[in-house]
Amino acid sequence: MFPRTVSAAAVAPPDPTPDLPGSGPIRRAEARAADRLEPGVHAAPLSAVASRPPSDPVSLAGLAACVGDARAAALSPADGPPDPATFAALRARLEKARAKLPPEYQRAVVDPLLRTLDGLGPRGFARVLAEDPEREGDAALLLDVAQAVLQHGEGYQARATSAFQEVVSDLYEGFLSAEDRRGVKPPDRGVLPPLVRWGSAEDGPYTWSATATASLEVGAPIVSLPAANASGGLLAWPALAHETAGHDILEADDGLRDELAGAVRDGLLAERMDPSLADYWADRIDETAADVLGVLNMGPAAAVGLVGYFRALNGAWNGTPSLRNVGSPEDPHPADIARAYLAAETVRLLSFKGAARWADRLVAEADRDLGRIRLGDLAVTAGVAKASAAVVARAIVRTRLGALEGRALGDIQDWRDADEAIVADLRRALKEGEGSGGAGRYAEGAYAAHAVAAGVYEAVAGTSDPAKAMSGMIGVLAEMSAATSRGDLAA
Structure with missing residues (x-):
């Protein structure tokens, strides 16, 4: 399982929590518990x-x-947008969206993603989703790449x-x-x-x-x-x-x-x-x-x-x-x-x-x-x-x-x-x-x-x-x- 950057934001692997500010459920729980913010000591505004x-x-x-x-x-x-609920729906929408992306992204992102899906098939796709119900690992990566293609191709x-x-x-x-x-x-x-x-x-x-995306043979972050x-x-x-x-x-x-x-x-x-x-x-x-x-x-x-x-x-x-x-x-x-x-x-x-x-x-x-x-x-x-x-x-x-x-x-x-x-x-x-x-x-x-x-x-x-x-x-x-x-x- 690849973390969402290890750029990932919050606590320990293998949980791939989100980035820059250290957001996501672990960070929020941490902030609410023992590691809460200390009261700030606010200085007076600078006269300059x-x-x-x-x-x-x-x-x-x-x-x-x-x-x-x-x-x-x-x-x-x-x-x-919500993720497609079934393999067939996702496969069909990706194929249609492909034409709306530039050729280099068709070759480096859409085509390898479609090959990965075809290799999984409906049962393999369902298994990936079932094994990552919180959408933090393999399923999150697969669906995020798919959403990037769909959102561009469908004009979201x-x-x-x-x-x-x-x-x-x-x-x-x-x-x-x-x-x-x-x-x-x-x-x-x-x-x-x-x-x-x-x-x-x-x-x-x-x-x-x-x-991370190379695990799907996708050639772009x-x-x-x-x-x-x-x-x-x-x-x-x-x-x-x-x-x-x-x-x-x-x-x-x-x-x-x-x-x-x-x-x-x-x-x-x-x-x-x-x-x-x-x-x-x-x-x-x-x-x-x-x-x-x-x-x-x-x-x-x-x-x-x-x-x-x-x-x-x-x-x-x-x-x-x-x-x-x-x-x-x-x-x-x-x-x-x-x-x-x-x-x-x-x-x-x-x-x-x-x-x-x-x-x-x-x-x-x-x-x-x-x-x-x-x-x-x-x-x-x-x-x-x-x-x-x-x-x-x-x-x-x-x-x-x-x-x-x-x-x-x-x-x-x-x-x-x-x-x-x-x-x-x-x-x-x-x-x-x-x-x-x-x-x-x-x-x-x-x-x-x-x-x-x-x-x-x-x-x-x-x-x-x-x-x-x-x-x-x-x-x-x-x-x-x-x-x-x-x-x-x-x-």
């Missing part, structure tokens, strides 16, 4: 923030509204789906492109961008990596967002950088994950930090590195999205919209507050001129939820948590890696002043909401990651309410999809 113009996203003037928007989406009963939430696919394809191809990886061998696996699908709010965002996020919950969208530019990229190069874990452990020990703390971070390298890669690919929007989305989900599931200060030994995710500090320190390493200002503001925002921090079995001070996060960020961003031909992750992906300028341009475009001028009117070099960052900036600045910013973002992304791919998901 109040003096900034309302259009400045660093003010985070609209963050509370974004958290409320994401919390409402997390509580939504909206779900994706067509506009939002094209926007979703544009983001995932941009993030994946942007990191694995020949230009960004100049001098680095092609990835060992997974050169086709993931196919997307909409799922339940209970499952949160997650990915089935190329390693699958990335899922809750169906409610097709129309609300803007802060779920930056999580796609964690899933696609994070987990799916970590799966693409053999040895990358182990090298990063070693670099993190060595870096912390070199700073004479507690060996238990070094083990805590290194043992969670999947989630830790995915957070860092998300920021490298989407800039501060990924970091502020992480803080706001965690608050929203914690508010939805246990009534306290704060970052968790406790990370249990069984949770493969670091504690929320440690991840917030890690994201801030990754922003500090980016190339754009405002990086330090953003990083300081993100640290201050995380401090608003600061309580007694426990990372696994180790109690640490806030100072140690912050210092360790800075070491981990440097190790992941700057270590030269054999899996990347001696290049560092920060050499391949960065966020520069040009990216900030593109985001500023797109903020003006997305204010028009639906967008009617065609994607060609956007700044040269504008990609989907910029559009998501623009939507997040616009909303957290308080310039637009989250629903309006998200509507504009999806409009821009849909235009980009139409212009750059002419309906081809892989363009």
